[in-house]
Amino acid sequence: MNFEQVTKKAYFQYHFRADAPCVRVTVAAAPEVDVSEQVTLFKKWSEKDGRHRRVITGGSFGYYDLEPLVIIEKPGRSTILYPHVTANLAFELIPDCIEGDDPRPDLALCLLGGEEIRGIPTCQALPMFSLQKRVALRNCGRVDPENIDSYIAGCGGYAGLSGALDMSPFDVMEEVRRSRLRDRRDGQPTVEKWKIVRDAGKDEKYVICSAVDSDAQARTARLLLQSDPHTVLEGMLITANAVAASRCIVVVPSGDDDTLKKLRKALVQMRDYDLVGEDILGSGFSCDIEIREMAPSLLSGEESALLSWLAGGQPVPEPRNRPGMPPLLWGKPVIVNDAETLANVAAFLQRGAAWFAGIGTTASAGSKVIDLAGEMVHQYTVEVPFGTTLSDVVRQIGGVSAGEPIKAVQFGGPTGSFFSADDSGLTIDYGNLDVTGSTMGSGRISVIAHDACAVEMTEHVMSYLQTQSCGKCVFCREGTLQISEILEDVARGEGRPQDIDLLTELGEAMRAPSLCGLGRNASNPVLSSIRLFRHEYDAHIKQKKCTQGHD
DSSP, X not given: OOHHHHHHHHXXXXXSOTTSOOEEEEEEOOTTSOOHHHHHHHHHHHTTSTTSEEEEEEOOOSOGGGOSEEEEEOTTSOXXXXXXXXXXXXXXXXXXXXXXXXXXXXXXXXXXXXXXXXXXXXXXXXXXXXXXXXXXXXXXXXXXXXXHHHHHXXXXXXXXHXXXXXXXXXXHHHHHHHHTOBOTTTOOBHHHHXXXXXXXXXXXXXXXXXXXXXSTTOOHHHHHXXXXXXXXXXXXXXXXXXXXXXXXXXXXXXXXXXXXXXXXXXXXXXXXXXXSBSSGGGSSOOBEEEEEEEOOOTTTTOHHHHHHHHTTSOSSOOOOOOOSSSOEETTEEEEEEEHHHHHHHHHHHHHOHHHHHTSBOSSSBSEEEEEEEESOSOOOEEEEETTOBXXXXXXXXXXXXXXXXXXXXXXXXXXXXXXXXXXXXXXXXXXXXXXXXXXXXXXXXXXXXXXXXXXXXXXXXXXXXXXXXOSOSHHHHHHXXXXXXXXXXXXXXXXXXXXXXXXXXXXXXXXXXXXXXXXXXXXXXXXXXXXXXXXXXXXXXXHTSOOTTOO
């Protein structure tokens, strides 16, 4: 089956053409949100005239506290997004907003396109939407994650793979170079990682998707695989074709039944469309995809630890010395990319490298998925273009309580640095973070309340990092332990004046010798905390007590 046949079949199965007059209702929510009643009501409505009415059960947008969300699309009318659609509200929407022409400004969140309707803001009027540029997350909430026809017919899915199969591997690599895509986990230019494996000869090769959110408060990989799994799988196959790999492995968190269900179903559907396995789309390219489960930890996303675990050398992920390049799995060359990076690959192969390279900054092209946590009103998963300030993301998307001051913002997950709440010019950008000595890490932003104790907040983070250290590196094992113990003494009022300088010395000493990113970045929280709040550390030691709320 070639791609033209695939698209025709998908359009036929999906019961409508994108350019045909069709009323569409999309119910979007995370798997843990029960939308069965709403979907049942809408499907009963759609059965009156199935050719011109379509109900889509989408995954989450990442706007968790607004779910269930409902999108109503009508020919010649504005597309309207409704939040918090209970079964009772769904019953009201059918006669008023779907069959009738009452847009209900009292219930709507915003217009996603079309002519303005009085009383309903456009999405561009809301910072939550206007500040975002969704690339990796472009289909989340809009596509049915359990229906490959929805991805192909509704989102142009697998057009990127089809285009790549019509190009030479060299030309695909040139598209990646022109896109300026950087790996979203380690910040390295994606084309350089691919080139090393491509040039490794004609040996068997592998592509690994690291789809475990190693940061317990991050949800990027989970959102992608549960809301739009095919975009990650398409990106894997494009990568495999470019470097001549014949096997792909998706590593997912163990026990995540929803993710496993969607991935397994996606692979079955791909086989039905000749999109995986032998002779993909009649191109002569063959590649299989398998799923492996791994227990999440901060080390599960570290490349050498992941490869060592996959090779079966140890029961849990543990970093190892890398003998050279390219990385090897079972003695064969391997590429490790995270789910967000692969979703970006599928996106720009569908729309073009120039489009992607035009987003973001000179140092960093595209957008970054950000998880919001801590003292924010909305703990969303969003995607903003590089160059967006931390202040805008925190205050205009996440939101803080009116008049409530912020003590600090930690960016990059547990190993990320603390930044001042007043540092409004700090942007999300690899170049900017290189200058500050911090890390992009998981991309999580956590807001710290104004009355938090600087020493205690830092001790809490460092104690967690100490539990996550595998213990292989002396600098990481002993450094995180000693820093945690000193911080605990200072917080209890038992610190010594020299302890602050000792914390700085230990933190700096940990950076270079550690094997993995955890060890090299584990001191970021304590070093940045001392830099910002040295006066609190001094006060703790001088007063022999923890001064809660001292700023």
